[in-house]
Every structure is written in C-alpha cells, then in structure tokens.
Amino acid sequence: MAATDTIFALSSGATPSGVAVVRVSGKDAFDATGRLVALPAGRGMVLRSIRRRNGEMIDRGLVLTFPAPHSFTGENCIEFQVHGGRAVVAALQDELLSLGLRAAEAGEFTQRAFSNGKLDLVEVEGLGDLISAETEMQRRLAIEQSAGGLSAAYHDWAERLTRCRALIEAELDFADEDDVPGSVSDQVWAEVAEIQSEILSQIRATESATRVRDGFKVVIAGPPNAGKSSFLNAVAARDVAIVTDIAGTTRDVLHVDLDIEGFLVRFYDTAGLRETDDVIEQEGVRRARRAVAEADLVLLLSEIDSPPEQSDNVESTAPILAIGTKSDLHPSARRSYDAMISTFTGEGLDTVRKLVLDRVRENWNAVSAVGAGRLRHAGHLRRASLFLEEGLSGGPLDLRAESLRLAAEEIGRITGRVDVEDLLDVIFSEFCIGK
Ligand SMILES: Nc1nc2c(ncn2[C@@H]2O[C@H](COP(=O)(O)OP(=O)(O)OP(=O)(O)O)[C@@H](O)[C@H]2O)c(=O)[nH]1
Ligand SMILES: [K+]
Ligand SMILES: [Mg+2]
Numbered sequence: 001m002a003a004t005d006t007i008f009a010l011s012s013g014a015t016p017s018g019v020a021v022v023r024v025s026g027k028d029a030f031d032a033t034g035r036l037v038a039l040p041a042g043r044g045m046v047l048r049s050i051r052r053r054n055g056e057m058i059d060r061g062l063v064l065t066f067p068a069p070h071s072f073t074g075e076n077c078i079e080f081q082v083h084g085g086r087a088v089v090a091a092l093q094d095e096l097l098s099l100g101l102r103a104a105e106a107g108e109f110t111q112r113a114f115s116n117g118k119l120d121l122v123e124v125e126g127l128g129d130l131i132s133a134e135t136e137m138q139r140r141l142a143i144e145q146s147a148g149g150l151s152a153a154y155h156d157w158a159e160r161l162t163r164c165r166a167l168i169e170a171e172l173d174f175a176d177e178d179d180v181p182g183s184v185s186d187q188v189w190a191e192v193a194e195i196q197s198e199i200l201s202q203i204r205a206t207e208s209a210t211r212v213r214d215g216f217k218v219v220i221a222g223p224p225n226a227g228k229s230s231f232l233n234a235v236a237a238r239d240v241a242i243v244t245d246i247a248g249t250t251r252d253v254l255h256v257d258l259d260i261e262g263f264l265v266r267f268y269d270t271a272g273l274r275e276t277d278d279v280i281e282q283e284g285v286r287r288a289r290r291a292v293a294e295a296d297l298v299l300l301l302s303e304i305d306s307p308p309e310q311s312d313n314v315e316s317t318a319p320i321l322a323i324g325t326k327s328d329l330h331p332s333a334r335r336s337y338d339a340m341i342s343t344f345t346g347e348g349l350d351t352v353r354k355l356v357l358d359r360v361r362e363n364w365n366a367v368s369a370v371g372a373g374r375l376r377h378a379g380h381l382r383r384a385s386l387f388l389e390e391g392l393s394g395g396p397l398d399l400r401a402e403s404l405r406l407a408a409e410e411i412g413r414i415t416g417r418v419d420v421e422d423l424l425d426v427i428f429s430e431f432c433i434g435k
Pocket of ligand 2: 224225243244245246247248249250
C-alpha cells in the first residue's frame, strides 16, 4: 500500500442514494481525472459532464477540487458528487481504475491525513468515533476530540513540562552565570505538581468519557423471581428476556441498549443470585456477579418486604440502588427502598429511569469539565504521572529533569507527535544567556 498511489473510494453511504460522493486523493488526482472532466483551476466547484475517455457521458455532477496541501488528506483531492445509482458509481469507478488509480483501503484517506500532519492520532480517533456515534453525547464527545480541542490540552501539558525542564537545565548548565535567575526550582516544582494534578483529574475524566462512548452499564441484579427480567422488558418496551414464575429462569447475561436523552445506557439482566446445585445456573450466577463487578450502577431488585438474604451480599464498587418490586402486591411496604416499582401497573418505572439518568448525568459532568479521551490516553497519562511523581520526589537535578522529559514524551505519544523539542530555543527565549 504505497502512499504514492492515487486512490479513490465511494465516500458516501450505500447505493442507490440521491447523491453519491466519490473521492480521489493522490499526486496524480488532477492529471488523471482531468481526462474525464474539465477541472476548475485551483480550489473550486463546478457542475460538469463527466465522460469516459471515449467521450461517452457517465453523468452530470458536481466536481470539487482541493489542491494539496489544502485538503483532508493533504494531497491533491477531487470529489465527484454524482447521482447515487449503482451503475453510475460503478461506471465512474471503472473509469478511474482504467486510468491507473487504485481503490482505497479502509481508513486510507485518514491514514494519509495523519502522515501528512493534517490530523494527529487523537483527532483520528475522534473522527472514527464521530462516524460511529449513535447518540447525541457520543457525538459531542467525538466532535470535541476530532476538532483538536483535546489535542490542544495534551499539547499544552507537554509544552509546560518542556518549559519546566528547560528552566531546570538552565539552572544545571548555567548556574554560575549572572543572567539566569537564582533558584527557579521551587517555582518549577510547584508547576510540575499542578500539571500532575491536572493529569490525574484528566485520567478520571477519561474513565467517565469511556462510559459515554461505550455506554453506561446498568446491571439489574437480585434474588430469583425478583422481577429482573420483567423490569428489563419494561425498560426496553419489548419482550427481550424470558419471564416465568420459575425461580432461576435467566441464566445468560442479556443486555439492551437504550438512548436516554442522548446517552447510551446499557441495561443488563442477570441470573438470580442464590446458592444452587444446578451447574448451568451456577455459571449464570458467576456471570451475574462478574457483571455486577463491572457495573457503573447496580439496580438491586427484590420483592417488597422479602427477607434481605441474597441481596445483601452483592459486591460492587459501583453505586447500588435498592429497588422494591411488585408494588401492586404490597400496597404498604415496611422496608425502605430508593424506588418501588410494579411492571404490572408501571408504577415507579419513571422514578427508576430518573435515578439512572441522574447518575448518567453526573458522569457526563465529570467528562465535560475538561474534555476527555479514551483508555489509550489514560494509559499514557498514568505513565506520565508516574514520571512526574519521580521528578517531584527529589534526588539529583539531572535525573529529575530526565523524569520531566520522559513524562512529556509519554504525553507526546498520545497525539503521535513526540516533539523533538528544541530545548536550547526555549532557554534562549527565556534568558539572554548568550549575551
Ligand atoms: N405481581 C407482580 N408480579 C410480577 C411483577 N414483575 C414480575 N412479576 C412476576 O414475577 C415472576 C418472576 O418474574 P421474572 O421477571 O422472571 O423474575 P426474575 O427476577 O427475572 O427471575 P429469575 O430470572 O428467575 O431470577 C413472574 O411470574 C412475573 O410475572 C410485578 O410488578 N407484579
Ligand atoms: K423467574
Ligand atoms: Mg430473569
């Protein structure tokens, strides 16, 4: 897959469609397609007849030209907007092939944009997320990331660290010269500590962002026959899970994805928690416990006024809401619950929905405060934070400076642009050492 090839692809959705967009990118994009259509000079858009080389007309459509480097890929790019008939698109692609162009591989345009410095890794990931976004909040998260806001935040940390290091190096190298201020160390390490605390809160935000991107996991747990599957069906408004009056009906973990006010919320139905000799049910209970352990929120269902027994030994780091079920059978409850529901009458279902949404919104607030990336970023941020920890813990100054360099490099890996920062430049712009 040579980057020198000129490539093309149908960039719009499946045909037939009203309009189809065929995109061409590469060094020869203008020379080659210029044989099918009279191209505008420079950057432009024209309505033209697009013809095979034998003069036969393929279609009439819009032709957009983006001369390098002012295009998505940074190469010469052409977009054909033609009628989205299958045969139209096929004829155009056929002609492009015969001109020596090659069909693009998945992600190849974006890959070129990355190698030409049009997008960094963070923006590439954001773009991928934007294209696969299904809910409003996934879209918001992705647009921020693909538009460079998050990259700028990462860049800012790396730059501040580089500046801190430059100051330390200056102190090391030129400590005896008059123009360098005395001990800048205290100031520098205060700044490093500040950067580290920003990075730590970014890591937490990233965990919240992951819940927005991959869905907020709500696990429905509780003893057999509590009405867990009935509740899932009520939430999903369809018959997803099998409901019977036999305790131990549900075995596999089952989930339903819902878009609640723009958030992807994933509800999991699980096997009733109890000791059992049934091997299949045992496995179901094991899976239920694992789902609970991985939950973002646990809804612990039990029939109103039933003895607590099983429901009290649920272990989770996630918050747990106690939901009393079958309220139609228990008009005067003695135990207290976060909510009481009946899937028969519909009572309390809105309350549960609201309680869930509150948690989901709390999680979103933790994201939008700083803008946040994904787990890959958090991994680098964690390592960066460890290096900063080392730097902050004292020792010889040159080793501490090296820790700052390693931390900045870790952050550079997030965007895929580990800057070979010019330390001396920074030093000279801050002080007039050379005199
Ligand atoms: N009266 C009443 N019965 C309910 C209600 N919700 C569920 N049930 C009944 O309770 C029984 C058990 O319901 P399920 O939804 O299968 O309970 P579960 O917790 O999924 O049970 P397991 O999968 O076996 O752990 C069924 O007979 C339901 O019809 C309710 O709100 N009111
Ligand atoms: K049941
Ligand atoms: Mg069930």
